[in-house]
Structure formats: structure tokens, C-alpha cells
Amino acid sequence: MRSFAVIGLSSFGYHLCKNLSELGAPVMAIDVDAEKIDDIKPFVQKAVVADAKDKDTLKSLGMEDIDVVVVTVGEPIEVSILITLYLREIGVKEIIAKVITEDHAKILDKLGVSSVVFPERDMAKRIAYTLRRSILLDYVSLGEGYSIVEMGAPSDWLGKPLAALDVRRQYNIQIIVIKDVLSDKVVIIPGGDYVLKDSDILVMVGRDEDLEQVEKL
Incomplete structure (x- = not known):
């Protein structure tokens, strides 16, 4: 089974981690907020308090060995872009990113993400x-x-x-x-x-x- 890392534990990121784990997938959860990490820790294989805006930190976590990395940090947009850029430079195989606007999606597409998701927009449409x-x-x-x-x-x-x-x-x-x-x-x-x-x-x-x-x- 493919391995996953989820960067950012917003409500979307939290539930994504939990659902992937319930399906039997190995999941690493990453966030700068220690309380959020404590909340998700019982449900995932690994939960780490870390700043994903630091390229060396991402390397130390072994991101290049993860099959799919999901960036659920939507705002501020520049943080999402920076994390995605570093993941690409590290050599992550597949990157899925949460986006807030169409322009945000276009920028990440230029960076070479595998796909983008608009959780709020898509749910509202549904x-x-x-x-x-x-x-x-x-x-x-x-x-x-x-x-x-x-x-x-x-x-x-x-x-x-x-x-x-x-x-x-x-x-x-x-x-x-x-x-x-x-x-x-x-x-x-x-x-x-x-x-x-x-x-x-x-x-x-x-x-x-x-x-x-x-x-x-």
C-alpha cells in the first residue's frame, strides 16, 4: 500500500489523515501546532511537530521516500507555494495540494503538482x-x-x-x-x-x- 504524508492539520487535513489511516494506509501527519499533532497522534503511524516551510526539515523527515504528499495548507498562499516548491526540489513522487483560488491552482500547476483540490468550493457545489x-x-x-x-x-x-x-x-x-x-x-x-x-x-x-x-x- 502506498504511503502518505499530510502537511497541515486544518479540519480537512485532520479528517484526511484519519480516513486514510482507517483504510489501512501508513500516514505521517505534520504541523507546527503541537496540540493538533497530539489530537491526530492516536490515529496515524507517525505525527511530527515540524515547520514544513524549512527545506532541511522536509529532507530530514524523508519526504522523498513518501509515495504521496498532500499539502493541506491553503492560506497564506505563499506558504503553500513554498512548501510545494521544496517538495518538488526534494523529489517527491506525487504531490496533491489544497488550493484556495484559481490563481493559486495555476501557480501550483506550474510548479508541477500532480493534482489540486478545492475542498470548500467542491463541497459547496455538491x-x-x-x-x-x-x-x-x-x-x-x-x-x-x-x-x-x-x-x-x-x-x-x-x-x-x-x-x-x-x-x-x-x-x-x-x-x-x-x-x-x-x-x-x-x-x-x-x-x-x-x-x-x-x-x-x-x-x-x-x-x-x-x-x-x-x-x-
């Missing part, structure tokens, strides 16, 4: 999307106009087998998971003989405009 379209239970944007949505089965589909509905051809979408909320049964890539019930939750993938048509049924 919540706004589900609030605007109240039938949705969950929504994940895949980019390029594609999304994954979770919603109850449209009433017109109930009692019908998937083969008869032929949603791939009729609506240009794919049902990838069906969850029965009563039995907790989960069916991955359901077959054409599956008959939809009112207790079924559908997880579907497709173009945004096609998914919107299904939501209107």
Missing part, C-alpha cells in the same frame, strides 16, 4: 446541486460534463425489469449500483432481470443533461 434538484440523494461531478448521482427509482420505472427499461439506450445513462434500503442489499452492475422496487436507490453515471432528464421523470 450541496448546491443536491439542494436545487431535491430528488437527488447525492451527487459527484466527474468533470467534462459527466456526473454520478444517487436517487430513488422514478415511479414510472417501478415494477419493471431493467431490460425492459433499457436505460442505456433510452436515456444514455448507466445504472452501476442498486441499493435496497430495507434489506441493505447492494447489487453491483445489476442484470437486465432486476425488477425495480420503491425501496431501491439507484446510483447512475452519465452526462449531466441526460441525468437531468431522468430526474424529471
